[in-house]
Amino acid sequence: MVQEVFLSIAYERSMFGGAVPVRYDERLMARYLITGVAGFIGSALAREVLAQGDQVRSLDNFSTGKRENISEIFSQIDFREGDLLGSGLVHDACRGVDYILHEAAIASVPRSVKDPLASHRANLDATVDLLIAARDAKVKRVVYAASSSAYGDTPTLPKHEDMTPNPISPYAVAKLASEYYMTSFYRCYGLETVCLRYFNIFGPRQDPDSPYSGVLAKFITQMLRGEQPTIFGDGTQSRDFTYVDNAVQANLLACKAPASEVAGRVFNIGVGQRVDLNETFRLLQKIIGYNGEVKYAPERAGDVKHSLAELTRAKRHLGYTPKIYFEEGLRRTVEWYRSVDSRPDNLGTQFSNPRAPNVDA
């Protein structure tokens, strides 16, 4: 495994008057490969990995990610533009890597209902390609962005990892099948894999402007612009909305936890609280100061009714505890969208024209 030793040298006066080098810091720098680095979760991970003093290599094809999400850190990362699937990039990208954080995906239930083949390729085929490359490059561990959608409409709440999955949408099926591949690569080849079943992650930089965007990014930006948000269904559906910093924490723990505790396993990553959409809308009205109302439209095909994470396994084996709860996360996210919108050079268009010109979606 390629690891680089960085020595920081200080100089001290010796008792004989000359300067002698003193080693005051020595650490091993790990190299992380982050797929989907231009997404809001991938870019948050990259910033945190850099902050802890490690190296980031990354891949993105900008099919849903945005260049501005990585502009601040661009000079500090080894960035490679292209598809995971069939581009040949992935084998080279895995060389010399310690940990892979696999975030690249087409993360949308309705988009997968509209185009199941695109979802299958991006969310499943690309995962298998990456796993083969990781195995061949002898990567230490792969941490996978799995999805709570795997549980589908199982009636039990909270959802725990031992439940039989019941995926509804093509997206959920692809995410679940990728989990099975992760576990299979651990069992068959000894490649350490950890699946983190994300429960509706949200936060700064999440794309609000696609018809497939996550509900909170959409609602916040619509309400900040004075537009009327739409609830699909009657608004009683509930989610364990999870602020992005919690997901970042879980990924870093998943890299460091002993293999005996985590390898080949699946963990829920949520907050352990659920809130329905009507309540969410009312809370946002207060935080944003929005006077308008919400409109209602028919329920979306493939939608799950209720979702809530049981966190016992993640707490016990990963050492994970949610740090930022829903309301605080919502406030931080609103603040971020507000600050972006109010930057003088933005003229309010930052989140209405988010894409760079050479997008390959």
Ligand code: UD2
């Ligand atoms: C699923 C997964 C989530 C993640 C995500 C993909 C579940 C429970 N969660 O999220 O973990 O994998 O897919 O990133 O399966 N909605 C509106 N108005 C809008 C937009 C959405 O009412 O303008 C509703 C939507 O019908 C749904 C809820 O909001 O009932 C959440 O939708 P979402 O697209 O934000 O996320 P979801 O739950 O499909």
